Amino acid sequence: MNLLSLLSGLTKHDPHAIIAIDADPVQPAHVSRSELWRRTLQLRADLATAGVGRGDVVAVCLPNWSDLLGWQIATASLGACALGLDPSAPVGDLAAAVTDARPRVLALDRNVPAALTDRLRDSGASPGDPPPAVAVVPGPWSEPPVDPSPWDLGGGAWQPSAATAGMPMPATSGDEPAVAFAPGLARYRESVVVRHATSTATALGLGDGDLVVCTRPATRPIAWSFALAALAGGATYLFDPHLDESTLPGELVRFGATHLATDEGTALRLAKSCHAQGRDAAASLPALRWVGIANATTADAAQSLDELGVPARGFYAPAGVLAPFAVWDTDRPTADRWLGGGRPVCSDVDIRVTDPGTGEAVPAGETGLIELRGACVPETRADADEAAHSEWYSTGDRGALTTDGDVRFDGPDHHET
Numbered sequence: 001m002n003l004l005s006l007l008s009g010l011t012k013h014d015p016h017a018i019i020a021i022d023a024d025p026v027q028p029a030h031v032s033r034s035e036l037w038r039r040t041l042q043l044r045a046d047l048a049t050a051g052v053g054r055g056d057v058v059a060v061c062l063p064n065w066s067d068l069l070g071w072q073i074a075t076a077s078l079g080a081c082a083l084g085l086d087p088s089a090p091v092g093d094l095a096a097a098v099t100d101a102r103p104r105v106l107a108l109d110r111n112v113p114a115a116l117t118d119r120l121r122d123s124g125a126s127p128g129d130p131p132p133a134v135a136v137v138p139g140p141w142s143e144p145p146v147d148p149s150p151w152d153l154g155g156g157a158w159q160p161s162a163a164t165a166g167m168p169m170p171a172t173s174g175d176e177p178a179v180a181f182a183p184g185l186a187r188y189r190e191s192v193v194v195r196h197a198t199s200t201a202t203a204l205g206l207g208d209g210d211l212v213v214c215t216r217p218a219t220r221p222i223a224w225s226f227a228l229a230a231l232a233g234g235a236t237y238l239f240d241p242h243l244d245e246s247t248l249p250g251e252l253v254r255f256g257a258t259h260l261a262t263d264e265g266t267a268l269r270l271a272k273s274c275h276a277q278g279r280d281a282a283a284s285l286p287a288l289r290w291v292g293i294a295n296a297t298t299a300d301a302a303q304s305l306d307e308l309g310v311p312a313r314g315f316y317a318p319a320g321v322l323a324p325f326a327v328w329d330t331d332r333p334t335a336d337r338w339l340g341g342g343r344p345v346c347s348d349v350d351i352r353v354t355d356p357g358t359g360e361a362v363p364a365g366e367t368g369l370i371e372l373r374g375a376c377v378p379e380t381r382a383d384a385d386e387a388a389h390s391e392w393y394s395t396g397d398r399g400a401l402t403t404d405g406d407v408r409f410d411g412p413d414h415h416e417t
Contacts, residue, residue: 001194003228004040004077004172010234011037017208019231020066021255022140023240028255029140031066038163039067044074044170046161050133052104054079054176059103059132061085061094061112063241064217065139069227071107076178076190077170080104083180084219087112095119097182098132106132106153110145120153131155177379181221186320186378196322196376197228199345203327204259204290206233211255211287213238215248215262222294222323226261235259249273249285256287261324267293267301267312274308285310292327295340295397297411302338314340316409318395321376325349326407340409341399349374352392353401356413369413370399 010019015034022029052058058075060082062068068084075082083101085094087109098106098120108117131154138144138159148157178190188196206212212230214223218239230237238255240247245266252260262270274285288310293302296314305312311330314337317323328342344351352361353368362368377393398410 001198002076002172002190003073003178003194003231004170006194006232007033007037007040007073008169010231013234014208017234018236020069021211021236021238022066023238023243023251023255024141025242027141029066035163036066036070038165038167039070040073040077041167041170042161042163043070044077045167046135046158047074047078047080047105050105050135050158052078052080054174056080056105057083057101057103057180059083059085059098059101059106060219061087061098061116062107062109062137062219063087063139064219064223064239064243065241066237066239067107067137067139068218068224068239069231069237072179072224072228076176076193077172079172079174079176081177081180081187083182083185084221084224085182086217086219087116088217091116091119093183095123097185099123101180101182101185102129103132105135107135107137108151110136110138110142110151112151117151117153133158135160179224181224184320188322188378189375192322192375193228194232195348196225196346197232199347200225200229200324200327201233201235203324203343203345204229204233204292205330206230206235206259208234210235210258211238212236212259213240213243213252213255213257213261215243215260215266217241222261222317225323226259245269252285252288257285258287259290259292260288261292261294261315264293264296264298264301267291267296267305271301271304271308275304290330292324293338293340294323295409296338297340297409299335299338303335306338313337313342314409315342316340316399316407318370318372318397320378321372321393321395322378325372325376328406336402336408341407343404343406344376346374346376349376351401351407353399353407364401364403367398367400367410370395370397370407370409 177187216223302312326342
Protein backbone atom coordinates (compact mmCIF):
# COMPACT_ATOMS: atom_id res chain seq x y z
CA MET A 1 0.00 0.00 0.00
CA ASN A 2 1.26 3.47 -0.91
CA LEU A 3 -0.31 6.92 -0.66
CA LEU A 4 -1.57 6.95 -4.24
CA SER A 5 -3.23 3.54 -3.98
CA LEU A 6 -4.71 4.58 -0.62
CA LEU A 7 -6.34 7.62 -2.26
CA SER A 8 -7.43 5.47 -5.22
CA GLY A 9 -9.20 3.01 -2.94
CA LEU A 10 -11.00 5.76 -1.04
CA THR A 11 -12.13 7.39 -4.28
CA LYS A 12 -13.50 4.14 -5.70
CA HIS A 13 -15.36 3.45 -2.43
CA ASP A 14 -17.09 6.85 -2.33
CA PRO A 15 -15.92 9.44 -4.86
CA HIS A 16 -18.19 12.16 -3.50
CA ALA A 17 -17.12 11.95 0.15
CA ILE A 18 -15.38 15.08 1.43
CA ILE A 19 -11.70 14.42 2.07
CA ALA A 20 -10.66 17.97 3.02
CA ILE A 21 -12.14 21.37 3.79
CA ASP A 22 -10.36 24.64 3.11
CA ALA A 23 -11.79 26.87 5.82
CA ASP A 24 -12.77 30.42 5.06
CA PRO A 25 -15.01 32.85 6.99
CA VAL A 26 -17.24 33.35 3.94
CA GLN A 27 -16.59 30.66 1.35
CA PRO A 28 -15.16 27.37 2.65
CA ALA A 29 -14.12 24.97 -0.10
CA HIS A 30 -15.13 21.31 0.28
CA VAL A 31 -12.81 18.97 -1.61
CA SER A 32 -14.17 15.56 -2.59
CA ARG A 33 -12.06 12.44 -2.91
CA SER A 34 -12.57 12.40 -6.69
CA GLU A 35 -11.49 16.03 -6.98
CA LEU A 36 -8.30 15.40 -4.99
CA TRP A 37 -7.68 12.30 -7.12
CA ARG A 38 -7.92 14.30 -10.34
CA ARG A 39 -5.72 17.09 -8.93
CA THR A 40 -3.11 14.59 -7.79
CA LEU A 41 -2.84 12.74 -11.08
CA GLN A 42 -2.53 15.98 -13.04
CA LEU A 43 0.07 17.34 -10.65
CA ARG A 44 1.99 14.07 -10.90
CA ALA A 45 2.10 14.51 -14.67
CA ASP A 46 3.26 18.13 -14.25
CA LEU A 47 6.04 17.09 -11.86
CA ALA A 48 7.18 14.31 -14.18
CA THR A 49 7.34 16.82 -17.02
CA ALA A 50 9.47 19.04 -14.77
CA GLY A 51 11.93 16.16 -14.42
CA VAL A 52 11.02 14.97 -10.92
CA GLY A 53 11.96 11.35 -10.35
CA ARG A 54 13.27 8.89 -7.78
CA GLY A 55 15.49 10.42 -5.14
CA ASP A 56 14.56 14.01 -5.96
CA VAL A 57 13.24 16.54 -3.44
CA VAL A 58 10.17 18.71 -3.99
CA ALA A 59 10.00 21.59 -1.49
CA VAL A 60 6.43 22.61 -0.66
CA CYS A 61 6.15 26.05 0.94
CA LEU A 62 2.39 26.66 0.99
CA PRO A 63 -0.15 27.92 3.53
CA ASN A 64 -2.40 25.47 5.35
CA TRP A 65 -4.34 24.42 2.22
CA SER A 66 -5.68 21.12 0.95
CA ASP A 67 -3.18 21.49 -1.94
CA LEU A 68 -0.62 20.07 0.49
CA LEU A 69 -2.25 16.63 0.23
CA GLY A 70 -2.03 16.56 -3.56
CA TRP A 71 1.59 17.70 -3.55
CA GLN A 72 2.55 15.03 -1.01
CA ILE A 73 0.83 12.15 -2.78
CA ALA A 74 1.92 13.16 -6.29
CA THR A 75 5.53 13.61 -5.20
CA ALA A 76 5.68 10.28 -3.37
CA SER A 77 4.16 8.46 -6.36
CA LEU A 78 7.22 9.48 -8.41
CA GLY A 79 9.64 8.14 -5.80
CA ALA A 80 10.54 11.67 -4.72
CA CYS A 81 10.50 13.27 -1.26
CA ALA A 82 8.20 16.17 -0.31
CA LEU A 83 9.86 18.66 2.05
CA GLY A 84 7.26 20.61 4.03
CA LEU A 85 8.21 24.23 4.72
CA ASP A 86 6.14 26.58 6.86
CA PRO A 87 5.73 29.86 4.92
CA SER A 88 5.39 31.74 8.22
CA ALA A 89 8.93 30.76 9.25
CA PRO A 90 11.66 33.42 9.12
CA VAL A 91 12.81 34.17 5.59
CA GLY A 92 16.40 33.29 6.43
CA ASP A 93 15.38 29.85 7.77
CA LEU A 94 13.34 29.11 4.65
CA ALA A 95 16.13 30.15 2.33
CA ALA A 96 18.62 28.00 4.25
CA ALA A 97 16.29 24.98 4.12
CA VAL A 98 15.80 25.31 0.37
CA THR A 99 19.54 25.73 -0.22
CA ASP A 100 20.32 22.68 1.93
CA ALA A 101 17.63 20.46 0.40
CA ARG A 102 18.53 21.24 -3.24
CA PRO A 103 14.98 20.60 -4.51
CA ARG A 104 14.23 20.04 -8.16
CA VAL A 105 10.91 21.88 -7.75
CA LEU A 106 9.82 24.48 -5.20
CA ALA A 107 6.07 25.07 -4.76
CA LEU A 108 5.29 28.64 -3.69
CA ASP A 109 2.08 30.50 -2.94
CA ARG A 110 1.52 33.14 -5.61
CA ASN A 111 1.20 35.67 -2.74
CA VAL A 112 4.54 34.76 -1.19
CA PRO A 113 6.37 37.86 0.09
CA ALA A 114 8.90 39.26 -2.35
CA ALA A 115 11.44 39.18 0.47
CA LEU A 116 11.51 35.38 0.27
CA THR A 117 12.04 35.14 -3.49
CA ASP A 118 14.67 37.89 -3.30
CA ARG A 119 16.47 36.02 -0.52
CA LEU A 120 16.33 32.75 -2.46
CA ARG A 121 17.82 34.42 -5.52
CA ASP A 122 20.58 35.95 -3.39
CA SER A 123 21.37 32.70 -1.55
CA GLY A 124 21.65 30.78 -4.81
CA ALA A 125 22.30 27.08 -5.27
CA SER A 126 25.43 25.25 -4.25
CA PRO A 127 28.12 25.00 -6.94
CA GLY A 128 27.05 22.42 -9.49
CA ASP A 129 23.42 22.41 -8.32
CA PRO A 130 20.88 24.08 -10.61
CA PRO A 131 18.29 26.35 -8.97
CA PRO A 132 14.85 24.79 -8.52
CA ALA A 133 12.00 25.31 -10.92
CA VAL A 134 9.23 27.21 -9.14
CA ALA A 135 5.61 26.04 -9.30
CA VAL A 136 3.35 29.01 -8.59
CA VAL A 137 0.26 27.80 -6.69
CA PRO A 138 -2.82 30.07 -6.51
CA GLY A 139 -4.55 28.25 -3.65
CA PRO A 140 -8.26 27.57 -3.15
CA TRP A 141 -9.59 31.07 -3.84
CA SER A 142 -7.13 32.87 -6.15
CA GLU A 143 -6.69 32.74 -9.88
CA PRO A 144 -3.32 31.63 -11.30
CA PRO A 145 -1.09 34.48 -12.45
CA VAL A 146 -1.06 35.31 -16.12
CA ASP A 147 2.74 35.19 -16.13
CA PRO A 148 4.69 33.11 -13.57
CA SER A 149 8.09 34.54 -14.57
CA PRO A 150 8.33 37.00 -11.59
CA TRP A 151 8.72 33.94 -9.33
CA ASP A 152 11.57 32.46 -11.41
CA LEU A 153 14.70 31.82 -9.32
CA GLY A 154 16.80 30.87 -12.33
CA GLY A 155 15.41 27.41 -12.98
CA GLY A 156 12.18 28.46 -14.65
CA ALA A 157 8.66 28.94 -13.30
CA TRP A 158 5.39 27.23 -14.17
CA GLN A 159 1.81 26.85 -13.00
CA PRO A 160 0.13 23.54 -12.10
CA SER A 161 -2.28 22.47 -14.83
CA ALA A 162 -6.02 22.40 -14.28
CA ALA A 163 -7.22 18.95 -13.23
CA THR A 164 -8.84 16.82 -15.91
CA ALA A 165 -10.92 13.65 -15.70
CA GLY A 166 -10.02 10.33 -17.25
CA MET A 167 -6.32 10.08 -16.43
CA PRO A 168 -5.31 6.43 -15.87
CA MET A 169 -3.91 5.05 -12.63
CA PRO A 170 -0.12 5.14 -13.06
CA ALA A 171 2.08 2.21 -12.13
CA THR A 172 4.12 2.89 -8.99
CA SER A 173 6.79 0.86 -7.22
CA GLY A 174 9.63 1.23 -4.76
CA ASP A 175 9.81 2.56 -1.24
CA GLU A 176 11.84 5.76 -1.17
CA PRO A 177 11.76 8.53 1.46
CA ALA A 178 8.45 10.30 0.84
CA VAL A 179 8.32 13.15 3.36
CA ALA A 180 10.85 15.32 5.15
CA PHE A 181 10.79 18.25 7.53
CA ALA A 182 13.21 21.06 8.25
CA PRO A 183 15.45 21.67 10.08
CA GLY A 184 17.69 18.66 9.71
CA LEU A 185 15.83 17.15 6.74
CA ALA A 186 14.67 14.11 8.72
CA ARG A 187 13.04 11.77 6.19
CA TYR A 188 10.50 8.94 6.34
CA ARG A 189 9.97 6.20 3.78
CA GLU A 190 6.55 5.93 2.17
CA SER A 191 5.80 2.53 3.70
CA VAL A 192 6.52 3.95 7.16
CA VAL A 193 4.32 7.00 6.53
CA VAL A 194 1.40 4.85 5.36
CA ARG A 195 1.79 2.37 8.21
CA HIS A 196 1.90 5.14 10.80
CA ALA A 197 -1.11 6.93 9.29
CA THR A 198 -3.15 3.72 9.18
CA SER A 199 -2.17 2.78 12.74
CA THR A 200 -3.03 6.25 14.04
CA ALA A 201 -6.43 6.15 12.32
CA THR A 202 -7.11 2.80 14.00
CA ALA A 203 -5.96 4.04 17.40
CA LEU A 204 -8.26 7.07 17.18
CA GLY A 205 -11.17 5.20 15.62
CA LEU A 206 -11.27 7.48 12.56
CA GLY A 207 -13.80 6.73 9.85
CA ASP A 208 -16.33 8.13 7.39
CA GLY A 209 -18.04 11.23 8.74
CA ASP A 210 -15.27 12.18 11.16
CA LEU A 211 -13.50 15.52 10.92
CA VAL A 212 -9.98 16.07 12.26
CA VAL A 213 -8.54 19.43 13.30
CA CYS A 214 -5.01 20.27 14.40
CA THR A 215 -4.00 23.67 15.71
CA ARG A 216 -0.69 23.58 13.86
CA PRO A 217 -0.24 24.08 10.09
CA ALA A 218 0.09 20.88 8.09
CA THR A 219 3.63 21.72 6.97
CA ARG A 220 4.68 20.82 10.54
CA PRO A 221 5.20 17.18 11.52
CA ILE A 222 2.41 16.77 14.11
CA ALA A 223 -0.33 18.30 11.97
CA TRP A 224 0.89 16.53 8.83
CA SER A 225 0.71 13.17 10.58
CA PHE A 226 -2.86 13.82 11.69
CA ALA A 227 -3.82 14.94 8.16
CA LEU A 228 -2.51 11.65 6.74
CA ALA A 229 -4.24 9.70 9.53
CA ALA A 230 -7.53 11.35 8.53
CA LEU A 231 -6.83 10.31 4.92
CA ALA A 232 -6.01 6.73 5.93
CA GLY A 233 -9.15 6.45 8.05
CA GLY A 234 -11.48 7.84 5.41
CA ALA A 235 -12.19 10.94 7.51
CA THR A 236 -12.08 14.64 6.59
CA TYR A 237 -9.28 17.03 7.53
CA LEU A 238 -9.80 20.76 8.10
CA PHE A 239 -7.16 23.01 6.54
CA ASP A 240 -7.43 26.49 8.02
CA PRO A 241 -4.66 29.03 7.30
CA HIS A 242 -6.13 31.48 9.82
CA LEU A 243 -6.90 29.18 12.75
CA ASP A 244 -5.95 30.63 16.13
CA GLU A 245 -7.17 30.46 19.71
CA SER A 246 -9.88 33.04 19.12
CA THR A 247 -11.38 31.27 16.10
CA LEU A 248 -10.86 27.66 17.26
CA PRO A 249 -14.09 27.15 19.29
CA GLY A 250 -16.24 28.56 16.49
CA GLU A 251 -14.52 26.47 13.81
CA LEU A 252 -14.91 23.28 15.85
CA VAL A 253 -18.68 23.88 16.07
CA ARG A 254 -19.09 25.22 12.53
CA PHE A 255 -17.56 22.19 10.84
CA GLY A 256 -18.57 19.56 13.41
CA ALA A 257 -15.05 18.50 14.40
CA THR A 258 -14.87 15.06 16.03
CA HIS A 259 -11.12 14.95 16.77
CA LEU A 260 -8.82 17.76 17.87
CA ALA A 261 -5.03 17.60 18.27
CA THR A 262 -3.52 20.55 20.08
CA ASP A 263 -0.98 21.73 22.64
CA GLU A 264 -1.42 22.00 26.39
CA GLY A 265 -1.87 25.78 26.52
CA THR A 266 -4.51 25.87 23.78
CA ALA A 267 -6.44 22.99 25.37
CA LEU A 268 -6.48 24.75 28.73
CA ARG A 269 -7.75 27.97 27.19
CA LEU A 270 -10.41 26.02 25.29
CA ALA A 271 -11.61 24.50 28.56
CA LYS A 272 -11.67 27.91 30.24
CA SER A 273 -13.65 29.32 27.31
CA CYS A 274 -16.27 26.60 27.74
CA HIS A 275 -16.45 27.28 31.50
CA ALA A 276 -16.87 31.00 30.83
CA GLN A 277 -19.90 30.32 28.65
CA GLY A 278 -21.67 28.85 31.63
CA ARG A 279 -22.32 25.50 30.02
CA ASP A 280 -20.46 22.25 29.67
CA ALA A 281 -18.16 21.60 26.76
CA ALA A 282 -20.17 18.59 25.64
CA ALA A 283 -23.09 20.93 24.96
CA SER A 284 -21.01 23.65 23.29
CA LEU A 285 -18.85 21.20 21.30
CA PRO A 286 -21.28 18.32 20.76
CA ALA A 287 -19.40 16.47 18.02
CA LEU A 288 -15.99 16.22 19.74
CA ARG A 289 -15.16 12.63 20.68
CA TRP A 290 -11.42 13.00 21.32
CA VAL A 291 -9.12 15.85 22.23
CA GLY A 292 -5.44 14.92 22.11
CA ILE A 293 -2.94 17.10 23.95
CA ALA A 294 0.67 16.77 22.80
CA ASN A 295 3.27 16.15 25.51
CA ALA A 296 1.09 17.32 28.39
CA THR A 297 3.13 17.61 31.59
CA THR A 298 0.17 18.43 33.86
CA ALA A 299 -3.33 17.01 34.02
CA ASP A 300 -5.00 20.42 34.22
CA ALA A 301 -6.14 20.86 30.60
CA ALA A 302 -7.25 17.29 29.86
CA GLN A 303 -8.89 16.79 33.25
CA SER A 304 -10.80 20.05 32.90
CA LEU A 305 -12.14 19.04 29.48
CA ASP A 306 -12.90 15.52 30.71
CA GLU A 307 -14.94 16.92 33.58
CA LEU A 308 -16.88 19.05 31.09
CA GLY A 309 -17.87 15.99 29.08
CA VAL A 310 -15.25 16.00 26.32
CA PRO A 311 -12.94 12.94 26.31
CA ALA A 312 -9.44 14.40 26.50
CA ARG A 313 -6.16 12.48 26.52
CA GLY A 314 -2.50 13.29 26.46
CA PHE A 315 -0.36 11.84 23.68
CA TYR A 316 3.37 11.57 23.16
CA ALA A 317 5.07 13.33 20.24
CA PRO A 318 8.86 13.26 20.56
CA ALA A 319 10.76 15.69 18.37
CA GLY A 320 11.92 14.20 15.07
CA VAL A 321 9.54 11.21 15.22
CA LEU A 322 6.23 10.72 13.43
CA ALA A 323 3.47 11.96 15.73
CA PRO A 324 1.60 10.78 17.61
CA PHE A 325 4.12 8.17 18.66
CA ALA A 326 1.85 6.96 21.47
CA VAL A 327 -1.74 7.55 22.58
CA TRP A 328 -3.61 6.33 25.65
CA ASP A 329 -6.36 3.79 25.18
CA THR A 330 -9.73 5.54 25.19
CA ASP A 331 -11.01 3.40 28.06
CA ARG A 332 -7.98 3.88 30.32
CA PRO A 333 -9.32 4.76 33.78
CA THR A 334 -6.14 5.99 35.50
CA ALA A 335 -5.13 9.65 35.78
CA ASP A 336 -2.00 9.25 33.64
CA ARG A 337 -4.30 9.33 30.58
CA TRP A 338 -4.26 13.12 30.99
CA LEU A 339 -0.47 13.27 30.59
CA GLY A 340 1.74 12.82 27.54
CA GLY A 341 2.28 9.16 26.76
CA GLY A 342 0.35 6.02 25.94
CA ARG A 343 0.67 2.91 23.84
CA PRO A 344 2.74 3.18 20.64
CA VAL A 345 0.45 3.45 17.62
CA CYS A 346 2.83 1.29 15.55
CA SER A 347 3.71 -2.20 16.75
CA ASP A 348 7.12 -2.42 15.06
CA VAL A 349 8.97 -0.17 17.51
CA ASP A 350 11.06 -0.74 20.60
CA ILE A 351 11.17 1.56 23.64
CA ARG A 352 13.61 1.67 26.50
CA VAL A 353 14.25 4.10 29.34
CA THR A 354 17.87 4.54 30.35
CA ASP A 355 19.74 5.98 33.29
CA PRO A 356 21.23 9.30 32.09
CA GLY A 357 24.42 8.63 34.02
CA THR A 358 25.18 5.04 32.99
CA GLY A 359 23.17 4.62 29.78
CA GLU A 360 21.80 1.34 31.14
CA ALA A 361 18.10 0.46 30.84
CA VAL A 362 16.08 1.01 34.03
CA PRO A 363 13.13 -1.12 35.25
CA ALA A 364 9.51 -0.25 34.50
CA GLY A 365 8.25 2.58 36.65
CA GLU A 366 11.63 4.29 37.02
CA THR A 367 12.27 7.62 35.33
CA GLY A 368 15.06 8.09 32.83
CA LEU A 369 15.70 9.07 29.23
CA ILE A 370 13.31 7.72 26.58
CA GLU A 371 14.97 6.01 23.62
CA LEU A 372 13.28 4.52 20.56
CA ARG A 373 14.18 2.10 17.80
CA GLY A 374 12.25 1.05 14.72
CA ALA A 375 10.53 2.37 11.63
CA CYS A 376 9.29 5.51 13.39
CA VAL A 377 12.85 6.83 13.67
CA PRO A 378 13.70 9.23 10.85
CA GLU A 379 16.47 8.77 8.33
CA THR A 380 18.92 11.45 7.33
CA ARG A 381 20.53 11.92 3.94
CA ALA A 382 23.60 10.00 5.11
CA ASP A 383 21.70 6.98 6.49
CA ALA A 384 22.05 3.59 4.90
CA ASP A 385 18.80 1.76 4.18
CA GLU A 386 18.57 0.05 7.57
CA ALA A 387 20.91 2.13 9.71
CA ALA A 388 18.25 4.48 11.06
CA HIS A 389 16.13 1.57 12.29
CA SER A 390 18.84 -0.47 14.02
CA GLU A 391 20.25 2.15 16.40
CA TRP A 392 18.59 3.61 19.47
CA TYR A 393 17.27 7.13 18.95
CA SER A 394 17.46 9.48 21.93
CA THR A 395 14.30 11.59 22.17
CA GLY A 396 15.83 14.03 24.64
CA ASP A 397 12.80 13.43 26.88
CA ARG A 398 12.44 12.10 30.39
CA GLY A 399 9.81 9.49 31.15
CA ALA A 400 9.09 5.96 32.29
CA LEU A 401 7.68 2.69 31.02
CA THR A 402 4.60 1.30 32.74
CA THR A 403 4.21 -2.34 33.63
CA ASP A 404 1.72 -2.58 30.75
CA GLY A 405 4.35 -1.49 28.24
CA ASP A 406 3.03 2.04 27.81
CA VAL A 407 5.31 5.07 27.92
CA ARG A 408 4.76 8.13 30.13
CA PHE A 409 6.27 11.50 29.19
CA ASP A 410 7.62 13.56 32.10
CA GLY A 411 9.11 16.45 30.17
CA PRO A 412 12.26 17.35 28.23
CA ASP A 413 15.63 16.51 29.72
CA HIS A 414 17.20 19.92 30.15
CA HIS A 415 20.56 18.39 31.06
CA GLU A 416 21.03 16.43 27.82
CA THR A 417 23.84 17.77 25.63
